[in-house]
Amino acid sequence: MTTANEKLARLISEAADGKDTPQPGHDLWRGIEHSISRSGRRRGRWLNWAWASAACAVLAVGLVTFNSMQSSPGTATPQSELLLTVLNQQHEQQRQMLLSHYQTVGWDGKSGYVQQELEQIRASIHEVSEQLIEEPNNRQLWQLLQWLYSKELELLESQFKVNEQLQQV
């Protein structure tokens, strides 16, 4: 009886101390650690591949661009014409992004209060771009083109803001 009581007391005490927690047969942490590091290495390897591929792509695009610029000075796509095309494309992208952003917040783009000026600016961008093909070294014309880009975006933006404010009234 005493032995049984002692055994029971020991079991209760061990349970209270947490000694009855089942222990793994071997140290699992080493395995977990190894697994984590292996997964990290795998991800690292994948990232390395991605970076390498991206670098190759950039290098390839760079080489192609460089070659095309080297091989065609003064022909169909001279450097200035290429720059002009890139600038016009960039501006068009910004313009479309601005318009689609406003459309997502519920504006249909129909507000005619500066429509005439916007059309004038669009025509001027075209006109100045054409002239820059003839006069690629005219720094003032490049500045004028940059200003026309920013003016168009500014007007589009103001058109939306005004529309919003006037709707209040």
Next chain:
Amino acid sequence: MKKLMNLLFSVSVAAVLYAAPTAAFAAQESVDKRLDVPANVVVTIENMRGEVEIIGTEETYAQVRGKLDEYATGMTFELADNNLTIRVEMPARGNFSGNHGSELEIHLPSSAELNISGVSSDFVVRDFSSDVQLNTVSGDIHAHSLRGKLNLTSVSGDIQSEKLTGRVTLKSVSGDIDDRDGAGSNASYSSTSGDIDVRTSVSDISAESVSGDVMLDLQSVSNLRLKSVSGDVKATLALTRNGRISANSVSGDVELLFSGAVDANLEANVSGGGSIVNDVNDARVEESKWGVGANLETRLGSGSGTIELTTMSGDIILRKK
């Protein structure tokens, strides 16, 4: 009895019809409020419709007097730390087609910094020595004797200003800008279809327009930047020794009228159908051999400054006063 009922009904209808406009007018709440404010108070003023006159004083209090918009639900007039809010409260939605907007006169310490906004509200702002930011959509702006960083913008309203000092930026879309007797470090004017007419002694100036004309009556200029799409630009000025002028236009004319001697390297270029008229010295304008476009490169005086002018099809005219 029936006749009496009809008569009563007619009288009631007539009374209601007669009283309706009066009731709307009578609905304009009168206000007269006053608060002590610190000298460095930052004031936010919001009024959707009507006319607001804001006057700087030597007093240490803020006072609002006048009538609120007929649709206003009240007015916020609160000071928190050094931030004072004066806001005519309007319903969130509604058809505000009545004729009776707010008519307010606001007195503030002249050292107050102002942030003012409205939609169809006209603003008169005078006698302040700190920064002013003012935005209105279709209202007019009259600014008088302000000193600081001044940004005044109206979309379709006109901007008229006098004696602005500091860093001045006046901007309008279809409204005209008329600025007189300005002084200070620099001034910038921008319009889309409105005209810009300026007389100032500021030496660093920028003006741009899409289709509006620009007329500048300047004194001694160190830096002048002009841009236009189809509007004509005309400036009368004296150029400082190392001064710089840059003017770009698509189809608008650019005319510079110099008072006094000019020391600058001048380069003028017309790409399309415009022409260059040079009455400043004897240098010849080179016409393009294809008959389209012209170019002028010349040195004026010691050539210490720079003048660069470009148009696509507008004329470039250079004259001495």
